[in-house]
Amino acid sequence: MTTERHYLADEAATLELGADLGRRLAPGSCVYLRGDLGAGKTTLMRGLLHGLGHRGAVKSPTYTLVEPYEVGGVPIYHFDLYRLGDPEELEMIGIRDYFDGRALCVLEWPDRGRGMIPEPDLTVTLTVDGRGRQANLEWAHGQH
Template sequence: MEFEVYNVDTTTKLGIQLGKMLNPGDIICLTGDLGTGKTHITKGIAQGLGIYDTITSPTFTIVNEYESGRLKLNHFDVYRVSDPDEVHAIGFDDYIFSDAVSIIEWANYIEEILPEDLLHIKITKDLNKGEDYRKILLTPYGERYNYIKELKI
């Protein structure tokens, strides 16, 4: 499923709509260059889950946990991870194989330890189409993510 957005607000709105649809144990893997909007879509997902805390990218802590919504949210940023064993050391499996929603920014850095069932969101920009233009491609792996067919912005 593919969306084209032309501003940050629409990226956030897409995240909100997705967050409203998420189920316990869902795993969202985000990829894209620096500045494409991975954290913006994460903020929207958090709002869709009913989490209104300040969402920041956990670049130096690897994971932030948010418990104030309808589902717990584990927000990972593995940009600075040089070896997937670093992620395992913090109890990665306990996080992602729980009832929480897990969002992993820079998931391509730890592909070899990701489960087979996940929702991959790739965000790309094209400056020829404008500074804020983004193409957001959602690819479900596993039948549990079939609900994204209903996603609209």
């Protein structure tokens, strides 16, 4: 496991880190986004998508559970499991179909899906640090 730490002074820095991650992650990757409400998870995801070339809106899938995108022929799924009552609910949306080895899957609140989602290739933990944020990246398979 390889760990990186980044200080994100503002929203622009969060977007920039997201864009960098988008360039570093391969299709088929699974990313866990951890952090309290308001820590910047959706902002990081917006940066990731924009870094890959997505030009449309990026919204939090809090009520829909998953928001699908496609960039350059690669499916990207942004999950928000915050409102999930039980991990078994993921079976009803066909969760296993999303992890087909082609898609980039990013999951906010991944602990709520425990036992139903694969282990991550990358875990990003965002914490509030004064006016900015700390981003802790844990790569499961070494430096990317």
